[in-house]
Amino acid sequence: MPNILTRIMAPFLKRGYDGASGGRRLRSQPETPATLSAMHAARGTLARRARYLATNNPLAASAVEGWVSALVGTGVKPQSNHADQGIRTALNLGFENWTADADADGATDYYGLQALMARRLVIDGEAFAVLINTGTTLSIRLIDAEQVDPSLNRDLANGRIVQGVEFDQSGRRVAYWIFPERPGMAFATALQAVRVPAADVIHLFKPETPGQVRGISWFAPVMLRVNDLDGWRDSQLMRQKVAAALAGFITNSEGTGQPFDGEQDGNTLIGGLEPGTLKFLPDGMDIKFSSPANIGAEVIDFAKITEREIAVGLGLPASILTGDLSDANFSSIRAGLIEWRRRIEALQHSVLIHQALRPIWKRWATTEVFSGRVSTTVPAALPAKFITPKQAWVDPKKDVEAELMAIAGGLMSRREAVTSRGVDIETLDAELAADAERAQTLGLTFNVPANTNTVAVEAA
Incomplete structure (x- = not known):
């Protein structure tokens, strides 16, 4: 009888959130x-x-x-x-x-x-x-x-x-x-x-x-x-x-191992192994090397x-x-x-x-x-x-062009654009004015893109 009632009431007893249910899948779920x-x-x-x-x-x-x-x-x-x-x-x-x-x-x-x-x-x-x-x-x-x-x-x-x-x-x-x-x-x-x-x-x-x-x-x-x-x-x-590492295993016909360290006879080791030496094995002996994945x-x-x-x-x-x-x-x-x-x-x-x-x-x-x-x-x-x-740009050329277009279109102020570069606009303008005055005094001429400069200044 209880099983029948459980099956009948099951659709009405289900929680609205599965994450709050107490089924087997969430029985071990920790809680804070x-x-x-x-x-x-x-x-x-x-x-x-x-x-x-x-x-x-x-x-x-x-x-x-x-x-x-x-x-x-x-x-x-x-x-x-x-x-x-x-x-x-x-x-x-x-x-x-x-x-x-x-x-x-x-x-x-x-x-x-x-x-x-x-x-x-x-x-x-x-x-x-x-x-x-x-x-x-x-x-x-x-x-x-x-x-x-x-x-x-x-x-x-x-x-x-x-x-x-x-x-x-x-x-x-x-x-x-x-x-x-x-x-x-x-x-x-x-x-x-x-x-x-x-x-x-x-x-x-x-x-x-x-x-x-x-x-x-x-x-x-x-x-x-x-x-x-x-x-x-x-x-x-x-x-x-x-x-x-070089790992070798010496076995005899009985399947038991023999240690590497042993007595040396010239360049031949009787029971050991070193780089640059040859190993003569007695009858019934074999050597195998490890091959880890x-x-x-x-x-x-x-x-x-x-x-x-x-x-x-x-x-x-x-x-x-x-x-x-x-x-x-x-x-x-x-x-x-x-x-x-x-x-x-x-x-x-x-x-x-x-x-x-x-x-x-x-x-x-x-x-x-x-x-x-x-x-x-x-x-x-x-x-x-x-x-x-x-913040450094991924594509500086495209990002600068987008900034200039936003300034010209009234979507961004020049102050906002300058501040985003980590620079105070008043400091920047003072430096630009000083550079221009010094260049004029010394008779220096630089190749500045006229259109780009005009857009930035007019928008400011």
């Missing part, structure tokens, strides 16, 4: 509980394993370099939007002069700090920096992610601390609890976390869920696959080492498929991850780069600029105004645009 609790539990382990991969695995190291180059390159530059041109120029020049002294540790400049933060963002999933005002100057000190005490969780009278990040009752970040010494220092003693106001801390991470507190390593989706592929490659390498095309195809899966999980084009362009053509690489650059732009503006570069600019501009080096108000000095490094 509440996203935040999973992040809190896995963040540290993922970061430690990602650090190992980025140090020891070629693909992981290539992925890190690919993302750092894409996000930062030679550096993202701020350009003041102050209404007064003179003050705007002073702010831009002052910031560029400050970049050489931006690092509190003196190890690099402002753009090097950007690259280092991007590197930790990819590997650890987050990067931290402390803004330090000393007198009338500003400097930036990068700190290790583990310096923000991940074990500190506490309820407060007016808020709470979660993994070293303090929130007020409204859920706003108000402070970070930071160890004064970096973990792993040779002379570090017992550490006590110090409360640092959130206004003085830069916390860079890619938000993946509402209420996220700390960042997750970008290697999380591919960590198992990278580790398994690494082990598989080691096995294949050992297989080739065995295939390249060579690596076939299916092994190479398997490696490429796995590498592409890893590239997808890391958000990278496969050619960027592996450096292999053997299967790429003009159309495929162009289409792949266009999609990847959209992803780069989104991360640059919503993560890198929003969380790190804009707060740094605001603190620096405020410091300049309060120090009296720039005669303006703080609100007027804060607006700025950020110029990202130029």
Whole structure:
């Protein structure tokens, strides 16, 4: 009777989503509980394993370099939007002069700090920096992610601390609890976390869920696959080492083996084998050599498929991850780069600029105004645009021609076209004017395509 009822009710008991069913095929499907609790539990382990991969695995190291180059390159530059041109120029020049002294540790400049933060963002999933005002100057000190005490969780009278990040009752970040010494220092003693106001801390991470507190390593989706592929490659390498080695087996009529090492008689070995010698075998003895299988095309195809899966999980084009362009053509690489650059732009503006570069600019501009080096108000000095490094074209000639047509047709401003090259239009125009004046003074003439130049100038 129960079986009959089950068959009758089966069409009505089926779930609307097969992925939520409990059948045999999905019985072993893992599930993720509440996203935040999973992040809190896995963040540290993922970061430690990602650090190992980025140090020891070629693909992981290539992925890190690919993302750092894409996000930062030679550096993202701020350009003041102050209404007064003179003050705007002073702010831009002052910031560029400050970049050489931006690092509190003196190890690099402002753009090097950007690259280092991007590197930790990819590997650890987050990067931290402390803004330090000393007198009338500003400097930036990068700190290790583990310096923000991940074990500190506490309820407060007016808020709470979660993994070293303090929130007020409204859920706003108000402070970070930071160890004064970096973990792993040779002379570090017992550490006590110090409360640092959130206004003085830069916390860079890619938000993946509402209420996220700390960042997750970008290697999380591919960590198992990278580790398994690494082990598989080691096995294949050992297989080739065995295939390249001379392996011989001496047997007698009874089928038992005889060791290689033995007594030598002139150039003839009685019981051993060395390069350049001949072996005389007694009656009833035979020698056979190993013939391990060579690596076939299916092994190479398997490696490429796995590498592409890893590239997808890391958000990278496969050619960027592996450096292999053997299967790429003009159309495929162009289409792949266009999609990847959209992803780069989104991360640059919503993560890198929003969380790190804009707060740094605001603190620096405020410091300049309060120090009296720039005669303006703080609100007027804060607006700025950020110029990202130029993305190289696949076909420069066609892309430039398309840009000129878009400018002439009113679909793009000349300022937008110049900014996309990673250059400020005012700086470019000043250089062009200076070049033209110098050429005229020296009586120099250059072969500039008149029509192209006219289109660009008229459209501007």
